[in-house]
Amino acid sequence: MKQHPRCWSATAVVAASVLVFTGPFSVQAVAGPGSAPALAAHQAPSSTGVPTGEHTVTLITGDVVTTRQGSGGAGGTVTVRDADGKPARSRLTEADGDLFVYPESALPFVAEGSLDRELFNVTDLIEDGYDDASRKRLPLIVSYRNAAAHRTAAVPDGARKVRDLASVQGAALSADRARAAEFWRSVTGDNSVDDGIGDAHTDAAFLDGVAHIWLDAPVEADLADSTAQIGAPRAWAGGNTGQGVEVAVLDTGVDAGHPDLADRIVARQSFVPDENTDDRDGHGTHVASTVAGTGAASDGKEKGVAPGARLSIGKVLDNSGRGQISWTLAAMEWATVERHAKIVNMSLGSSQQSDGSDPMSQAVDRLSAQTGALFVVAAGNAGEAGTIGAPGVATSALTVGAVDSTDTVAPFSSQGPRVDGALKPEITAPGVGILAANSSFAANGNGAYQSLSGTSM
Incomplete structure (x- = not known):
């Protein structure tokens, strides 16, 4: 979870109040003619986080944020209006170069930890x-306080249920932005009071048993003579090839016709809307063959680590290598509860740091305890200390960093600790220049193998 060390408030009390970023030096609230005096200027952070161009983002509360930034990166502006088009009371913060806009009605829920801060990260919402x-x-993604609420809660106004997510005792929802204010009232109710001096306070408790609301944020693949390096040939010689073990690979799909994988795959399912399991990105096929490829296309030379294992393939990343948290959660449940996979490989993750309380990490811990499955998760490729994101931060996950052929930590490999100080990653493994199966469906689908680097490998 990102920290927010610097913040400033902007209370819009006039007909045309605009927060103006005058380059990287100051932030000022400007009032229209005949209105109340403008707020005093505040010292701005070194990066305003206002993306280039003009963008509009309707937040979960129904408040509408409009950003404008010239190509030169100076003089950017941010306006915040409520669903009726009136200036909205909001707080703006900047962290790590990203602009966050918190409407006043959302602040108690964010402070309580029940409302995802990323729902208000305007920079990332635009860029993603x-x-x-x-x-x-x-x-x-919505989670509920208990099983009874999960079973009986009505879908909030202005939204529809996409799928149930038992692993987080919740559901994936899709909220109509045109009805965002209606949705917000449905989950919060009329629970704001005025203290008599114009400041409203809200009880930070959602209605209908809702415990948390998260952004169904993007998830991406972690990309940036390995079997011998980890001693696999000695294990094979001792009869340990993974025979009889089912491994689920949750990734971009698979080239099921690749010679190295043709007789290894026992189940395939896509969790990406309107896409089949064909791997048009190439990442999933590479990962699957690293796990259990037979090396058939190379006369047995390019075997995976466990060539005797069976593979269940869950496609959770689309043809461009991107997905959503809810797709991944659904596949995790399928892999462990339906397929009974003993190992679940997740060479993917979110860029947002976490203490393990995010939805994917919660699901890893819950499903591990429920089914006994081991989740093996890539640490990520941010290359700096404290940059491991979800689900690699999950307490129950075996999180893997990358080393090169000399067992030196790769410069791209994300490092711990977790934001609360917990140790991550647990182990490292070869991740530089790994040769494995190439998907014939991908743009670079010529040849049986390709070399890739990353903590995925």
């Missing part, structure tokens, strides 16, 4: 294609 021009609906 979660702005109004890109998406008319906002993808959310």
Whole structure:
């Protein structure tokens, strides 16, 4: 979870109040003619986080944020209005170069930890294609306080249920941005009071047993003579080839016709809307053959680590290598509860840091305890201390960093600790220049093998 060390408030009390970023030096609230005096200028952080161009983002509360930034990166502006078009009371913060806009009604829930801060990260929402021009609906994950609430809770107004997510005792929802204010009232109710001096306070408790609301955020593949390096040939000689063990690979799909994988795959399912399990990115096929490839296309030379294992393939990343948290959660449940896989490989993750309380990490811990499955998760490729994101931060996950052929930690390999100081990753493994199966469906699908680097490998 990102920290927010610097913040400033902007209370819009006039007809045309605009927060103006005058380059990287100051932030000022400007009032229209004949209105109340403007707020005093505040010292701004070195990076305003206002993306280039003009963008509109309707937040979960129904408040509408509009950003404008010239190509030169100076003089950017941010306006915040409520669902009726009136200036909205909001707090702006900057952290790690990202702009966060918190409407006043959301602040108690964010402070309580029940509302995901990333729902208000305007910079990332725009850059990840979660702005109004890109998406008319906002993808959310909701968890409930107990099993009874999970069973009986009605879908909030302005939203529809996409799928149930038992691993987080919740559901994936899709909220209509045009009805965002209606959705917000449905989950919070009319529980704000005025203290008599114009400041409203809200009881930080959602209605209908809702415990947490998260952004159904993006998930991406972790990309950046390995079997001998980890001693696999000695294990094979001793009869340990993974025979009889089912491993689930949750990734970009698979080239099921590749010679190295043709007789290893026992189940395939896509959790990506409107896409089959064919791997048009190439990452999933590479990972699957690293796990259990037979080396058939190379006369047995390029075997995976466990060539006797069976593979269940869950496609959770689309043809461009991107997915959503809810797709991944659904596949995790399928792999462990339905397929009974003993090992679940997840060479993917979110860029957002966490203490393990995020949805994917919670699901790893819950499903591990429920089924006994081991989740093997890539540490990520941010290459700096404290950059391991979800689900690699899960307490029950075996999180893997990358080393090169000399067992030196790869410069791209994400490092711990977790944001609460917990030790991560647990182990490292070869991840530089790994040769494995190439998907014939991918753009670079010529040849049986390709070399890739990353903590995925």
